[in-house]
Amino acid sequence: MHIGAWAGFPLLAPGGEVLGSFCVIDGAPRTWSAADLTTLETLARSVSAEIHLRQSLETARQAHRLSADLAHSLQQGLGDAELAAALSGTRGLDAEATVKGVGAALADHHDGWAGDDTALLALRVPPSS
Structure with a gap:
């Protein structure tokens, strides 16, 4: 060339x-x-x-x-029971906690998310006295 x-x-x-x-x-x-x-x-x-x-x-x-x-x-x-047990000693948190799949909801709103791509850790924090 x-x-x-x-x-x-x-x-x-x-x-x-x-x-x-x-x-x-x-x-x-x-x-x-x-x-x-x-x-x-x-x-x-x-x-x-x-x-x-x-x-x-x-x-x-x-x-x-x-x-x-x-x-x-x-x-x-960590299932619900194991997670609750692991968090039971955490000051200021109720022992109840759940792990819920939220991938399906995210998949409705975000391209590329599969139905089981993520999890949400929901904790209840009691009001301060």
Whole structure:
């Protein structure tokens, strides 16, 4: 491939690290106009932002999976009686506690939630005297 003209801008991570470059190549020699370079710079910033958004989404998905796994473990590992017994010595809390699946309700309102993805720990705190 013969490169007559090249122009590019860096693809940057949010911390300023260079991830790569967004560039255009022309086989014939040419001078890029200010509008060409402005457009190229805007596209490079857009690609950088898209990469960051995808990384953030994956981080959020991993956190959600971990949270769901922990909630499921709590739900499976501690039944109502065990949870009440474990909390019975906690000052200021009634010994009654329940672990209820709320995934079905969340699934109605949030994409990506399965019916048993999470659990709700409901505690009754008596009014202070």
